[in-house]
Amino acid sequence: MEHSIAIRDLTKRYGDFTAVSNLSLEVEPGSICGLLGPNGAGKSTTFKCLLGLARPTSGSFAIEGKALTPATFESLAYVPEKSALYENLTLAQHLEYYRRCYARYDAARAGELVEMFKLERKKKVGRYSKGQRTAVALILAFSLRPRIFVLDEPASGLDPIFQRLVLDLMIEAAAGGATILFSSHQIGQVERAADRVAILKNGTLVVDGSVDELKTTEKIVEAIFASAAPDIDGLASDPRVRRIERSGRIVRAYVRDGSDAIVKRFEEFSPRDVTVMDLGLEDIFLTAVDGRDATIPHGDQP
Amino acid sequence: MNYVEILRMRRNLIWLAGVLGALCLIAMISLNLNAGGMHLRMGMTHSHFDGGLDLAALFGVGVAITLIFATIIGGTLSRENETPEMIRTKPFAREQMALSFFLTDLAAILLAFVITCALVSIVLLDVCAIAGIAPPPLRFGPEAGVILTLGLGVAFMWYALVQAVSAGLKGRGGMVIGLSWAYFTILVGLAHATFLPGFVHEAIMLLNLLNPLAYMNSLTSHGDSLSTTVPNSIFALDAWLRAAIVWAISIAACVVATFNWKRLEF
Numbered sequence: 001m002e003h004s005i006a007i008r009d010l011t012k013r014y015g016d017f018t019a020v021s022n023l024s025l026e027v028e029p030g031s032i033c034g035l036l037g038p039n040g041a042g043k044s045t046t047f048k049c050l051l052g053l054a055r056p057t058s059g060s061f062a063i064e065g066k067a068l069t070p071a072t073f074e075s076l077a078y079v080p081e082k083s084a085l086y087e088n089l090t091l092a093q094h095l096e097y098y099r100r101c102y103a104r105y106d107a108a109r110a111g112e113l114v115e116m117f118k119l120e121r122k123k124k125v126g127r128y129s130k131g132q133r134t135a136v137a138l139i140l141a142f143s144l145r146p147r148i149f150v151l152d153e154p155a156s157g158l159d160p161i162f163q164r165l166v167l168d169l170m171i172e173a174a175a176g177g178a179t180i181l182f183s184s185h186q187i188g189q190v191e192r193a194a195d196r197v198a199i200l201k202n203g204t205l206v207v208d209g210s211v212d213e214l215k216t217t218e219k220i221v222e223a224i225f226a227s228a229a230p231d232i233d234g235l236a237s238d239p240r241v242r243r244i245e246r247s248g249r250i251v252r253a254y255v256r257d258g259s260d261a262i263v264k265r266f267e268e269f270s271p272r273d274v275t276v277m278d279l280g281l282e283d284i285f286l287t288a289v290d291g292r293d294a295t296i297p298h299g300d301q302p
Numbered sequence: 303m304n305y306v307e308i309l310r311m312r313r314n315l316i317w318l319a320g321v322l323g324a325l326c327l328i329a330m331i332s333l334n335l336n337a338g339g340m341h342l343r344m345g346m347t348h349s350h351f352d353g354g355l356d357l358a359a360l361f362g363v364g365v366a367i368t369l370i371f372a373t374i375i376g377g378t379l380s381r382e383n384e385t386p387e388m389i390r391t392k393p394f395a396r397e398q399m400a401l402s403f404f405l406t407d408l409a410a411i412l413l414a415f416v417i418t419c420a421l422v423s424i425v426l427l428d429v430c431a432i433a434g435i436a437p438p439p440l441r442f443g444p445e446a447g448v449i450l451t452l453g454l455g456v457a458f459m460w461y462a463l464v465q466a467v468s469a470g471l472k473g474r475g476g477m478v479i480g481l482s483w484a485y486f487t488i489l490v491g492l493a494h495a496t497f498l499p500g501f502v503h504e505a506i507m508l509l510n511l512l513n514p515l516a517y518m519n520s521l522t523s524h525g526d527s528l529s530t531t532v533p534n535s536i537f538a539l540d541a542w543l544r545a546a547i548v549w550a551i552s553i554a555a556c557v558v559a560t561f562n563w564k565r566l567e568f
Contacts, residue, residue, distance in 0.1 A: 084387035
């Protein structure tokens with residue numbers, strides 16, 4: 001099957017600084033891929049290179065199997081991280097601009113979206129709040145009914161109600177066959193919407209896989225003790241335990257296989273409670289970016 | 303594709319018409335308040351209208367205002383660099399977009415010229431009415447043609463040079479426009495300076511090749527008529543040749559601007 005988005009060996013350097021290093025990422029048609037990473041991880045640079053706003057130092061891209069050309073943008077919508085709207089123009093004028101630029105522009109859909117986000121058409125965009133500007137950018141993008149969305153922090157500045165609306169729009173678009181590659185700092189949003197997640201750290205892809213698969217790769221065994229958590233001999237060196245967190249009376253062990261055996265080890269020290277939990281995306285993210293990421297498996301990365 | 307630029311130019315032209323209209327209105331009110339003295343003075347200048355009014359004079363005023371307008375709108379591509387995600391993710395080639403900008407702006411420059419000439423004509427009609435004379439017939443003399451071609455060419459050349467320099471900048475088009483006024487004015491002034499050593503003068507003449515004002519100053523008054531055949535500019539060239547050079551430089555500057563704009567990264 002042809003990938004909707006294929007990034008191969010992307011490297012982008014600015015002088016001595018490497019913003020993105022050997023990044024390869026493929027997004028399948030109809031899927032939602034969340035790109036996570038701390039500030040400066042290279043998410044926006046990846047998007048800019050993908051869309052021709054920056055030239056990659058090396059690497060290649062394909063959108064629906066083809067190199068990027070102006071015609072690609074007929075079927076691709078991009079929402080940048082920072083507002084890139086014309087401040088002196090009204091929302092109505094922005095919509096008119098899009099109507100003139102895109103054959104796919106759907107005026108009825110645009111009208112629905114304006115109603116959903118409760119915006120005034122005749123107000124100049126420069127007078128909108130940050131969140132409202134994000135909403136304008138989203139209205140413009142979704143009114144095109146594109147096959148591919150590239151959304152950089154699409155819910156930035158929006159209140160929780162509209163954040164939920166954005167997620168719903170993304171899920172609805174993907175259900176209709178659209179492909180979505182988006183970045184977010186809000187892991188909850190990614191967890192809810194994405195069926196695939198890629199995590200960047202210092203420009204390098206450290207995790208790439210389906211959200212469900214990643215969640216099942218490990219379990220968290222959490223033990224709560226009556227007093228300060230004891231030192232458990234050999235736990236740190238146990239090959240099944242990838243990471244240990246201590247916080248007062250609580251000990252958490254991130255266990256790849258055999259969580260039952262680790263529960264038994266904890267029970268030898270008479271804890272008040274021992275719980276086995278599934279890994280959350282937040283755990284996956286924090287593990288990946290806190291310097292101990294090498295032990296997390298990820299897709300087809302070496 | 304050029305809808306945003308059309309809106310921008312519409313706004314600029316409305317401003318131009320508003321400001322010029324207000325100035326013309328003030329001039330007309332002032333003329334009407336001093337109508338008594340005006341009758342006497344017009345008696346002396348009446349002979350100027352004998353044989354009709356040469357459009358060269360009207361075009362001269364139009365070109366002067368248009369020149370200012372053209373420089374003000376020169377930072378178009380630079381302004382687009384402030385919101386690159388908007389313009390550069392549209393389904394059009396960047397060359398095509400830049401060309402549409404240039405053509406829209408050129409149309410606005412021509413409209414600015416027409417608006418200026420129209421407003422000045424209204425003032426002239428008012429002057430005739432106050433003086434109690436019939437409006438003189440308009441005469442399209444040979445000088446009018448060259449003023450139109452060279453003058454608008456100079457305006458467009460200035461616009462295009464500002465575009466060429468500022469297109470590769472993320473914003474700061476206004477700064478380039480401001481500096482261009484200082485640079486071109488000083489440069490054309492230095493071309494007439496006699497105290498400079500020969501090699502410095504040569505260098506200044508070379509720099510003046512890309513100075514729109516250096517081409518424009520050749521049009522001077524000779525008694526009651528304007529002369530374009532006397533090569534009295536810093537370049538000893540016929541005015542029509544200067545006009546051709548000015549338009550050629552304008553086109554070349556637009557090509558450079560497009561290249562600079564296209565290769566910019568964000």
